Amino acid sequence: MTQNERILVSIRNVDKVFKRGSEEIHVLGGLDLEIPEGEFLALMGPSGSGKSTLLNLVGGLDRPSQGMVEVGGERIDELSDRRLASWRARHVGLVFQFYNLMPVLTAQKNVELPLLLTHLSRSERKKRATIALDIVGLSHRNDHYPSTLSGGEQQRVGIARAIVTDPTILLCDEPTGDLDRKSGDEVLDLLQALNREQGKTIVMVTHDIHAAARASRTLYLNKGRLSMEPEE
């Protein structure tokens, strides 16, 4: 990290505790993390290490039990539910392992979903969705339903949905976890291009060492703590 890099995400002393009945499960403890703007960060670690929990905290999908989460200079852990939803709509693009597309909507309508929360006209929404699909190389599949698309294509539609609002940060939860190597590589190429060519800040959770190799930095999470090296 150089001195000129602007910190986009700043996490300070974050704990995350889940309650299961009377039992308390400490997933993250005293965690600190800074992510500079424009970074492509990979988060690795064994199952249950808290990778997805950390991603959810950065994306405002969950709140820390303790500590501070600041994104783009805004304390998102202090926002009300309604304002947090609005913040997510403006600043976060999400890519899921299992794509999570609406099966009843065409590719274009899926991509348009986040734009429903804006004041854009119908034609403008359609135009932007088409551009997003064009970026991921699927403009010819506008009217196709998810069930008629391959896994790789569905994930690219998922990425188009994530970038259509031009978010501040792209959060990807095992984006290649459900794909074969070839499709996975295509998705990673796309993420890398978004990072390099459009300067998108990306945080990617992955189990795949090849996927992590595409990132500019890899951090390892184990037992709720971050490190630069995988634990033996």
Next chain:
Amino acid sequence: MKYLYLVWSNLKRKKMRSILTILSIMVAFMLFGYLGAIRQGFSQGIDVAGVDRLIVRHKVSIIQLLPEAYESRIEQIDGVIDASHQTWFGGIYQKPSNFFAQMPVKPREYLDMFPEFLLSEEERQAWFNTRSGAVAGRGIADRFDWKVGDRIPINATIWTRKGGERTWEFDLVGIYDGAEKGTDTSQFLFRYDFFDESRQFAQGQVGWYSVRISDPDRSAETAALIDAEFANSPYETKAEPEGAFLQGFANQIGDIGFIMMSIVAAVFFTILLVAGNTMAYAVRERTNELAVLKAIGFTDQAVLGLVLGESLALTGLGGAIGLFLAWMLVSTGDPTGGSLPMFFIPVKDLVTGVVLIGLMALVAGILPALQAQRLRIADALRR
């Protein structure tokens, strides 16, 4: 509006389930509309009964006759403006199933008493000038395709003519329309003087009186005065407001309104469970998708609205089609072939139907909607 396609797309998700639910809601609302029309038919114009009119009948029963001479005595009573008598004729036109009311009346008095029966001036004069003249309501005239100038034969079941002949023939001189939608246009009215002169027995006796009063707020008091006038006579009377009289007439068959409403309530309760079940499944099946919507920025309230919107679309479609079909069915005529002359869906029933659609949507959708609203994104995405 921009969320409509989302609601519509979700309804198409399980087409068969949505169609079956819409069909069941449709049947419930069709039944609601149709039974509403039947209830209206049985009420026989209670809703449009004159508030300033009393009915005076024999104290024992409506089939006991009263002297015609009572008319002038009733008109002398304080609070009474006018009185006019009618008598049940009970004849048969062509076949017994062709049921409709036939009554001998005094034309001028009757038309003054019931201004809601609209006749042209020409037809009024024709009736006044024709002893065997009769007028029919538009409903009954259309039913039997009668036209002014037709000769209508009615076979008497009570009132035989002098000499024992049963067939009475009347000249149709007018067809009246109703001033309001609920006005009874199924009556066949002919002249009392012609009837009284020609009948074999009971001359000078009539069925009952309609009495116009000056102050509807004092109707009970005026009715008591009328009954007191004829107390301890061979023909004691019972006077009551027209609406109460008609209600009592309808209740001879049973409390139709209560029976109808009981059936409809049972059907609605069942359909509510069906719709509620559909909505609960629809939400449970796509917990993950709802979590995704929240993740990309939909607020809890927006998700609540989407689920309620879906519930409204489901019940709205079924309800609207059901009410429309009921209206179509009712338009084809009453199922008894004419015994329910005022067979239509009242506007207040249509309004109630629309309110019920909204209520059903709310009740069926509120629990799943609240469940969707409370969904925690991180938990739901893990499922």
